[in-house]
Amino acid sequence: MRYQRLGLDLVSHLLLAAGCGLFFLPVWLAFTASTHSMSDLYTHIAPLWVGDVGLDNYAQLLSEPVNGLKTGMLRLLFNSLVMATGIAVGKIVISVLAAYAIVFFRFPFRRLCFWLIFITLMLPVEVRILPTYEVVANLHMLDSYSGLILPLIASATATFLLRQFYLTIPPELVEAARIDGAGPWRFLKDILLPLSKTNLAALFVIMFIYGWNQYLWPLLITTDANYMTVVVSLKRMLTTGDALVPWQDVTATAILAMGPPVLVILLLQRYFVKGLVDAEK
Amino acid sequence: MAILHLTRLKKRYPNGFIALHGIDLSVTEGELIVIVGPSGCGKSTLLRTLAGLESISDGELTINGRRVNELEPAERDIAMVFQNYALYPHMSVAGNMGYALKNRGVPKDEIRRRVAATAELLGLGELLERRPRQLSGGQRQRVAMGRAIVREPQVFLFDEPLSNLDAKLRVQMRLEIRHLQKRLGITSVYVTHDQVEAMTLADRLVVMNGGHVEQCGTPMALYAEPATRFVASFLGSPAMNFLPVTIHQGGVVLPNGTPLALPVDIPEGRAATLGIRPEHLLEATSTQNAGVILEVTIEMLEPLGADMLAYTRLPGLEEWLVVRLDGAHAAREGQRLSLTFSPAYCHVFDADGMRVSMTEAADAKARAVQ
Amino acid sequence: MAYFQRSPLTPWLLLAPQLIIVSVFFFWPAWQAVQQAFYIEDAFGLSQQFAGLSNFIAVLSNPDYYSVIWTTVVFSLSVALGAMSIALFLAVLADRVIKGASTYKTFLIWPYAVAPAVAGVLWLFLFDPSLGLVTALLERLGIEWNHNLDGGQALLLVILASVWKQMSYNFVFFLAGLQAIPKSLLEAAAIDGANPMRRFWTIVFPLLSPTSFFLLVMNSIYAFFETFGTIDTVTSGGPGSATTTLVYKIYQDGFVGQNLGTSAAQSVLLMMLVGGLTFIQFRFVERRVQY
Numbered sequence: 001m002r003y004q005r006l007g008l009d010l011v012s013h014l015l016l017a018a019g020c021g022l023f024f025l026p027v028w029l030a031f032t033a034s035t036h037s038m039s040d041l042y043t044h045i046a047p048l049w050v051g052d053v054g055l056d057n058y059a060q061l062l063s064e065p066v067n068g069l070k071t072g073m074l075r076l077l078f079n080s081l082v083m084a085t086g087i088a089v090g091k092i093v094i095s096v097l098a099a100y101a102i103v104f105f106r107f108p109f110r111r112l113c114f115w116l117i118f119i120t121l122m123l124p125v126e127v128r129i130l131p132t133y134e135v136v137a138n139l140h141m142l143d144s145y146s147g148l149i150l151p152l153i154a155s156a157t158a159t160f161l162l163r164q165f166y167l168t169i170p171p172e173l174v175e176a177a178r179i180d181g182a183g184p185w186r187f188l189k190d191i192l193l194p195l196s197k198t199n200l201a202a203l204f205v206i207m208f209i210y211g212w213n214q215y216l217w218p219l220l221i222t223t224d225a226n227y228m229t230v231v232v233s234l235k236r237m238l239t240t241g242d243a244l245v246p247w248q249d250v251t252a253t254a255i256l257a258m259g260p261p262v263l264v265i266l267l268l269q270r271y272f273v274k275g276l277v278d279a280e281k
Numbered sequence: 282m283a284i285l286h287l288t289r290l291k292k293r294y295p296n297g298f299i300a301l302h303g304i305d306l307s308v309t310e311g312e313l314i315v316i317v318g319p320s321g322c323g324k325s326t327l328l329r330t331l332a333g334l335e336s337i338s339d340g341e342l343t344i345n346g347r348r349v350n351e352l353e354p355a356e357r358d359i360a361m362v363f364q365n366y367a368l369y370p371h372m373s374v375a376g377n378m379g380y381a382l383k384n385r386g387v388p389k390d391e392i393r394r395r396v397a398a399t400a401e402l403l404g405l406g407e408l409l410e411r412r413p414r415q416l417s418g419g420q421r422q423r424v425a426m427g428r429a430i431v432r433e434p435q436v437f438l439f440d441e442p443l444s445n446l447d448a449k450l451r452v453q454m455r456l457e458i459r460h461l462q463k464r465l466g467i468t469s470v471y472v473t474h475d476q477v478e479a480m481t482l483a484d485r486l487v488v489m490n491g492g493h494v495e496q497c498g499t500p501m502a503l504y505a506e507p508a509t510r511f512v513a514s515f516l517g518s519p520a521m522n523f524l525p526v527t528i529h530q531g532g533v534v535l536p537n538g539t540p541l542a543l544p545v546d547i548p549e550g551r552a553a554t555l556g557i558r559p560e561h562l563l564e565a566t567s568t569q570n571a572g573v574i575l576e577v578t579i580e581m582l583e584p585l586g587a588d589m590l591a592y593t594r595l596p597g598l599e600e601w602l603v604v605r606l607d608g609a610h611a612a613r614e615g616q617r618l619s620l621t622f623s624p625a626y627c628h629v630f631d632a633d634g635m636r637v638s639m640t641e642a643a644d645a646k647a648r649a650v651q
Numbered sequence: 652m653a654y655f656q657r658s659p660l661t662p663w664l665l666l667a668p669q670l671i672i673v674s675v676f677f678f679w680p681a682w683q684a685v686q687q688a689f690y691i692e693d694a695f696g697l698s699q700q701f702a703g704l705s706n707f708i709a710v711l712s713n714p715d716y717y718s719v720i721w722t723t724v725v726f727s728l729s730v731a732l733g734a735m736s737i738a739l740f741l742a743v744l745a746d747r748v749i750k751g752a753s754t755y756k757t758f759l760i761w762p763y764a765v766a767p768a769v770a771g772v773l774w775l776f777l778f779d780p781s782l783g784l785v786t787a788l789l790e791r792l793g794i795e796w797n798h799n800l801d802g803g804q805a806l807l808l809v810i811l812a813s814v815w816k817q818m819s820y821n822f823v824f825f826l827a828g829l830q831a832i833p834k835s836l837l838e839a840a841a842i843d844g845a846n847p848m849r850r851f852w853t854i855v856f857p858l859l860s861p862t863s864f865f866l867l868v869m870n871s872i873y874a875f876f877e878t879f880g881t882i883d884t885v886t887s888g889g890p891g892s893a894t895t896t897l898v899y900k901i902y903q904d905g906f907v908g909q910n911l912g913t914s915a916a917q918s919v920l921l922m923m924l925v926g927g928l929t930f931i932q933f934r935f936v937e938r939r940v941q942y
Contacts (some may be wrong), residue, residue: 130911135675
C-alpha cells in the first residue's frame with residue numbers, strides 16, 4: 001500500500017530524472033569536448049553539443065602514439081584489459097579454492113588460515129604501498145603484467161564473498177554427494193561450481209572494475225610505457241608543463257578509459273547488484 | 282541372515298558428549314526397521330553413523346558380513362533419503378538419479394536404462410528432464426527415493442523423509458513407501474519422530490531415548506507390553522494414563538486411598554506408577570459389575586468423529602484420566618461416569634520406570650478374567 | 652555438516668595459491684613496513700640504522716602531520732555524508748515510485764564503474780579555470796574560481812568528484828535496504844495515523860541504520876584510499892598541502908621525498924587506524940549475521 005498521490009509521484013519522477021541528468025552531465029560535457037578541436041575549446045566556453053570534428057580525435061588518438069609516450073592508445077587499453085581480466089580471473093580462481101577449503105574441510109590450523117587470509121581485508125594495497133613496491137622490485141616484476149596483477153590479488157574480498165555463499169549451501173547436499181560417491185574435487189566441479197555461477201559472475205564484474213580502475217599501483221611500478229594502463233596515462237597527458245592542456249585528447253581518453261567498465265556494469269547489472277549487496281551480509 | 286549388524290556401537294563427540302551409548306541391533310534381509318524417539322534421542326546420529334556421515338567411536342558395524350567402520354559412505358553400499366531430499370538443484374531428475382552411477386563409472390547406456398526403469402516404477406517417466414524446483418513436494422520425494430533405488434544398494438536409510446510433506450500427502454507416501462519396500466524387498470532403516478508413521482511402517486520398531494535403545498520389537502508387542510514407562514508414554518495417541526500408586530498387601534493403592542487388587546512383584550510400601558490406555562477404560566454397566574470401579578467426573582470432551590475423548594478426574598487426584606468413548610456417546614461435561622477395566626490391561630512401572638511383571642498367580646487370574 | 656576428511660592434503664593444496672600470494676604480497680611487505688618504521692636509512696640507501704621510535708616521533712611531532720590528519724577527516728566526512736545523503740534521497744524517491752525504479756537504478760549505477768582518476772579528470776574539466784563550464788557560470792555569479800590557487804576550492808573540487816563517483820555504490824545499498832523493509836510495517840504505521848514524513852523518520856530510517864553504518868565505514872575507507880587517483884589527477888595534493896590526505900602523504904614522503912623511515916612509520920600508523928575501523932565493522936557484521 002502506498003499513498004498514491006499523483007502530484008507527489010510527479011515530483012519524485014522529476015527529481016529522479018534531474019538526478020540522473022546531473023550525474024550524466026560531466027560525462028556528456030567530456031564527450032562533446034572530445035568532438036571539438038583544441039583551438040575551438042580554447043576560444044569558446046565549454047560546448048554543450050557535439051562539435052564539427054566528430055570522432056576524428058578518437059581516430060587520431062587510436063592510430064598515433066600518445067603525447068609524450070612512446071606507445072599507442074590501443075596498447076594502453078590492451079594493458080588495462082590484461083590487468084583487469086588478470087585480477088578478476090586470478091582472484092576468482094584462488095578464492096574459489098581457498099573458500100572451498102575453509103568451508104568444506106576440517107583440518108589443523110584451519111582457524112589460523114582463516115585469519116591469515118581475512119586480515120588482508122583490513123589493509124588495502126595503498127597502505128603498504130612502499131614495501132610492496134620493494135618486494136615486487138626484488139622479484140624483478142617491475143614493468144610486467146605479473147607485477148601489475150599479483151599484488152592486487154593478495155586480498156580476501158572475493159574469498160570472503162564466496163565463503164558467505166558456500167555457508168548457505170545445505171549440508172545435506174554435501175552428504176548426498178558423498179553417498180553418491182563424489183570426492184572433494186568432483187563435488188567442486190559437478191555441484192559447487194555450477195551452483196555458484198551467478199556469484200562468480202558478480203565477482204567478475206566487481207573485480208574487473210576494481211582492476212581496470214587501479215591507479216596508484218600501476219603508476220608506481222610501470223616506467224616502461226609498454227605496460228602503462230589507460231587510467232594512469234591521463235595524468236601524463238594533464239602534466240604538460242607550460243603548454244596548454246590538450247583537453248580534446250584528455251576527454252577522449254577519459255571516455256575511452258571509462259567505456260569498458262561502464263559497459264560491463266550495464267550489461268551485467270543484475271549480477272553486480274546481487275554481488276555487492278550479498279557481500280555486505 | 283543379518284544384512285546390517287551393530288555391536289555396541291558408540292558415538293562420542295570431540296566435546297565429550299556421548300550421543301550413542303553402545304547400540305546393539307541386527308537387521309535381516311528385506312526388513313523395515315523404524316527407529317523412533319523424541320528429538321535429541323540419538324536416532325539421527327545412529328542413522329548417520331550407519332551412513333558413514335559420522336565416524337564411529339567404538340563398537341563394530343558390518344554390512345553383509347563386512348566391517349565398514351572405516352569406509353566412506355559411497356563404499357558402504359547404502360543409499361539415503363534425506364528429510365529435505367537434498368536433490369542437486371542444477372541437475373535434471375535424470376541427472377540426479379544417475380549421478381551415483383556416473384561417479385561409479387557405469388556406462389552411459391546402462392545409466393539411461395536403469396534410470397528409465399526406476400522412473401517408470403515411481404511414475405516419474407514424464408519428469409526426467411525437469412529440474413527439482415519445477416517439481417511438487419511429493420514428486421521431489423519420489424525423485425529422492427528413485428535416486429536411492431537406482432543404485433540397488435544393500436541397505437536403504439531414511440531420515441524423516443516425510444516430515445516436509447503436508448498431512449494428506451504424508452499418508453499417501455507412507456503407503457507408497459511401504460508398498461515399494463515390500464515389493465522390492467529393500468532392507469531399510471527408517472528414522473522418524475512420528476509414532477503413527479513408526480507404528481504403521483515398521484516390521485520392527487526401535488524406541489530410543491537419551492542415546493539408549495529403550496525397547497525393540499514388533500509395533501504391537503511394544504504397544505501391548507512396553508518395557509519402560511518411556512515406551513509406554515511414547516507410543517499411542519492419546520498417551521497412556523499414568524497414576525502414582527503405592528504397593529500395599531500385594532496390590533496397589535491410589536493416592537486417594539482406592540485399593541486395586543493387582544498382585545505385583547515389588548516389595549511392600551514402594552512407590553510405583555500404574556499405567557492404563559484410554560481405550561482400556563470402559564464404562565461400567567449395571568449388569569457387568571465385576572472388577573474395580575472408578576467414579577470420575579467428566580471435565581472436558583473432545584469429539585473426534587469415530588471416538589470421543591473424555592478428560593476425567595478421580596476425586597482427590599491431580600492427574601487427568603483420559604477415556605476413549607464411542608463417538609456417539611451422549612456424555613456431557615460435568616457428568617459423572619463409572620469406569621471399569623481389566624487388570625490384564627494394567628501396566629505397572631517401578632520408581633526407575635521399568636516394567637514390573639505381575640506375580641504368576643495374578644497373571645493367571647488376570648487371564649481368567651479376560 | 653559432513654566434511655571431506657579422508658584427504659588431509661587436499662585442503663592445503665586448495666589453500667596454497669592464496670596463502671602463497673598473501674604471504675609474498677601482503678605479510679612480507681606489511682612486516683617490512685613495520686621494520687622500516689624502526690630504522691633510518693642513509694641518504695644513499697646503503698646502510699640502515701636502528702632508530703627506535705624516532706621515526707614515529709618525527710612524524711608525530713611535525714605539525715604538518717596534524718594538518719594532514721585534519722584535511723583527511725574533513726575530506727572523508729564530507730565525502731561520506733555527501734555521497735550518503737544524496738544516495739538516500741534518490742533511493743527513497745526510487746523506492747517510492749515503484750514504476751521505473753529499476754530504470755533509474757540503471758541510470759544511477761554506472762558512475763561506480765568510473766575510475767577515481769577518470770572522475771577527477773571529468774570534474775577537473777568542468778572547473779578548469781580557463782575553459783570550464785562551471786567556472787564560467789560561477790564567474791557570472793561573481794565568484795572567481797581557481798582551485799590551483801585557492802586551497803578551499805581545491806578541497807571542494809576533490810570532494811565533489813569523489814561524491815559523484817561514490818554515490819551510486821550507496822544508492823544500490825540504500826535501495827536494497829529500502830526494498831527489504833516489510834510493507835506490512837509501513838501499513839501498520841499508516842493505520843496508526845503516521846504521515847509519510849513521520850513514517851520515514853520513525854520507521855524507515857531506524858530500520859536502515861545497519862545499512863547506514865556499514866556504508867559509513869565503507870565510504871570512509873573509500874575516501875581514505877581509493878580517492879588517491881582523484882586527488883592525484885585533480886590537485887596533486889596541492890595547492891600547498893590543502894588536499895594532501897594521509898595516504899597521499901605516505902606516497903609523497905616515500906616516493907617523491909624518498910624518506911622511507913617516516914613514510915613507513917606513517918604506514919604503520921595508518922594500518923593501526925584502519926585496522927581499528929575494520930575491527931569495529933567486523934564486530935558489527937558478526938552481530939548482524941545473527942539477525
